[in-house]
Amino acid sequence: MDSNAAYPVGFYFSLSFEGDDAAFKEVSGISKELGMEEVAGGGENRFKYRLPTVSSSKNLVLKRAIVPTGSNLITWCSNTIDSGLSIAIKTQDVSVDLLDNEGVVLKKWTFYNAYPVSYAVSDLKSQESEILIETIELAYNYFNIK
Numbered sequence: 001m002d003s004n005a006a007y008p009v010g011f012y013f014s015l016s017f018e019g020d021d022a023a024f025k026e027v028s029g030i031s032k033e034l035g036m037e038e039v040a041g042g043g044e045n046r047f048k049y050r051l052p053t054v055s056s057s058k059n060l061v062l063k064r065a066i067v068p069t070g071s072n073l074i075t076w077c078s079n080t081i082d083s084g085l086s087i088a089i090k091t092q093d094v095s096v097d098l099l100d101n102e103g104v105v106l107k108k109w110t111f112y113n114a115y116p117v118s119y120a121v122s123d124l125k126s127q128e129s130e131i132l133i134e135t136i137e138l139a140y141n142y143f144n145i146k
Helices: 072-082
Strands: 013-017 020-022 026-028 032-040 048-057 060-065 092-099 105-121 133-139 142-145
Touching (some): 013 072, 048 142, 072 105
Antiparallel strands (some): 026 060, 032 048, 060 133, 105 133, 105 142
16 A cells, blocks of 8 residues: 555445445454464473364444345344244345445445344433434354455
8 A cells, every 4th residue: 555545444334235235334243263272282381282173253243234125134133133044044144345435446345144133222311312223133153355
């Protein structure tokens, strides 16, 4: 990156689900880490070996103002969570794109075989005039970065 280039900002992003763009206020949980296991060496008491195990990641958490009209994303959440596993879970690939100031994709995270595991709505409070926020949490198998 040259010295005159600006670093990307975290507020300009888009989320794509089934080919449709969905606007969200916040996306969190983009992380992965390699697990570690400590193993004591035979006869060596001064230290333990730290060996890598499987990688793990957090759930993807999406927050936005509640959408008053129908939404494919909310329908997918309802069908998955309400089915009680009586039908097979329909997984989807979900992409999050970080954009520059002209809308060009700088970085793309694709979450494979994602499915909803939680849906929540912020508290209803008669004394406050805050925007009602819905939160959707997605589990997934893995993600890659392009």
